[in-house]
Amino acid sequence: MAKALVGYISTRDTHLLREVVGLRRRVADLEAEILRLQSRNDALSTALRERELVDELGAARVLEPALR
Template sequence: MAKALFGHVGGSDPRMVSEMRRLQKRVRDLEDEISRLQARNDQLSMAVTDATPGATEREPALA
């Protein structure tokens, strides 16, 4: 299957290898950014919950 992905004859194209490495680095960078943003979001969520006592207790809706 790898041969089908990289081309059966002549090996891999250096431009394609370079582009694949660039894209893999971009994916890693984006995954790191997602992790950082999720951690920050968790911090902010906890701060809001701590700042508003009883925030988890909701009043019943009017019928």
């Protein structure tokens, strides 16, 4: 009986193997998507900071003549 159990445990389940391969592929796809979204978020954050600086500079120039 022990041989039967060991043989059963050591055999590969092709359905399970296919599922594991598919899940690993999905994880890799999701990791790539995370990297893409992080890069896009960084670019948008940088653009927003630049826009805020431009707006602040423009506001300072508008107020500058009143300060003279």
